[in-house]
Amino acid sequence: MTVENGTIATPLGFFADGKHCGLKRKKKDIGIIFSEKPAEAAAVYTMNQMQAAPIFITKDSLAANQTLQAIVVNSGVANACTGKRGLEDGFAMRALAAKHLGIADTDVAVASTGVIGDYLPMEKVEAGIASLDAKSGVSADFHEAILTTDTVQKELTLQAKIGGKTITISGVAKGSGMIHPNMATMLSFITTDAAVPAKLLQKLLKQKVDQTFNQITVDGDTSTNDMVVVMANGCAGNTAFSEGTPEFATFTKMFYAVCQHLAKSIARDGEGATKLIEAQVKGATSKEDARMIAKQIVSSSLVKTAMFGEDANWGRIICAIGYSGGRFSPDNITIRIGETVILEKSETAAYNPDVLADYLQKENILIEVNLHSGLEAGTAWGCDLSYDYVKINACYRT
Incomplete structure (x- = not known):
């Protein structure tokens, strides 16, 4: 309670x-x-x-x-x-x-x-x-x-x-x-x-x-x-x-x-943030890999700026997955933003861009990744990267 x-x-x-x-x-x-x-x-x-x-x-x-x-x-x-x-x-x-x-x-x-x-x-x-x-x-x-x-x-x-x-x-x-x-x-x-x-x-x-x-x-x-x-x-x-x-x-x-x-x-409450980004990774071979990949997604400056711009650029997400250091099969990845599947087994999925555009206006954004490689899962949280982040930190001591 x-x-x-x-x-x-x-x-x-x-x-x-x-x-x-x-x-x-x-x-x-x-x-x-x-x-x-x-x-x-x-x-x-x-x-x-x-x-x-x-x-x-x-x-x-x-x-x-x-x-x-x-x-x-x-x-x-x-x-x-x-x-x-x-x-x-x-x-x-x-x-x-x-x-x-x-x-x-x-x-x-x-x-x-x-x-x-x-x-x-x-x-x-x-x-x-x-x-x-x-x-x-x-x-x-x-x-x-x-x-x-x-x-x-x-x-x-x-x-x-x-x-x-x-x-x-x-x-x-x-x-x-x-x-x-x-x-x-x-x-x-x-x-x-x-x-x-x-x-x-x-x-x-x-x-x-x-x-x-x-x-x-x-x-x-x-x-x-x-x-x-x-x-x-x-x-x-x-x-x-x-x-x-x-x-x-x-x-x-x-x-x-x-x-x-x-x-x-x-x-x-990240400095200048307008959105909370949650990355859920499942189908990993280990908990460590799942957590590592999830954190790399929310850490990516390009993913963060895409979410600020409300741009469903899944290429930035899969790029972050690729350099995360986690183990997975590159040709079997599914990515979902909200309820919309945008990548199915590493190939572009057909989706309604208007539905996704409406979802990306929300304050809480969920990115789900299925690696189809194992049974483990992990979650990480981050925020978008806005113009105000630079302004706040440029003036931090003044």
Whole structure:
């Protein structure tokens, strides 16, 4: 069940707040998530080798005992490529949040997003952290505080009865540009009041990130700061989940639904985007091939611009399939856009161009590919590439 007006603090035992401290001109730019008790925690990070200071800080916190009690986040300044001073500032940010909350430094994760190469103005960060009211703040303000070029907040809260207990999962994300995971600039935070052992939580997170966040693209750029962190504090009172049980299977479905919703929301909110493009590939010889091919289709600049121009140029789609690195038979591919088959077993199909033209005016575009080579399937999400993408990024620092 979807919880209307849910926030990252809807699960029992969680609190959140967001404030403006001056890193951005007017909008909220610093926020915190706090659990009333230490939570089992897991995280995945960007695969970009130029990793920002907060990545190292959060890894250090989780290395202590794989639990967290808080996450402090700023937007406007990425604290990336800032050398020794950046690390010192990141550790100072962690210490300030810990002192403010009365918890250990290593119980705090740190995340940042914004302009690369700028130093954090620590006097503003310190004042901002001091202003955060973790236990009685406006939790929805945290959602705003993590945004940069995003045009909408990305959030979902789900609830279900599992093992006789009401379990809640909430997720929030930011991301609009510099999105091309492994990981997708993207940050996401997930909270749940379920009891989940840290090792199982890490395995679940990695698996579902591969199926969702790592299957989206906006512009082909992988950020220095990408991070997904999940906290499970057990306040729902359930017996800790075990792998292979019906209870964990139900929880897994909820967790996947939250991750998929956030991932698709990021793709739809791509900078300057007007359409969400979903590529579904089936008939592949492996899940890896299916995901690889689907992601290559939504990554193609030529496919993205064709969708913006509402042009059913299937040659661009099959070209992307061809250089994807996936295995398939080149003479047995079927492509469908919406309900219209445009390629049948690698030959042009007869179709009504007016019907397809009407479909391409929609905001959500589905491209289906059948490779007729196996039984596996995969899905990826992206957006079209518009004139506004260039304008937004040409003026990003001004």
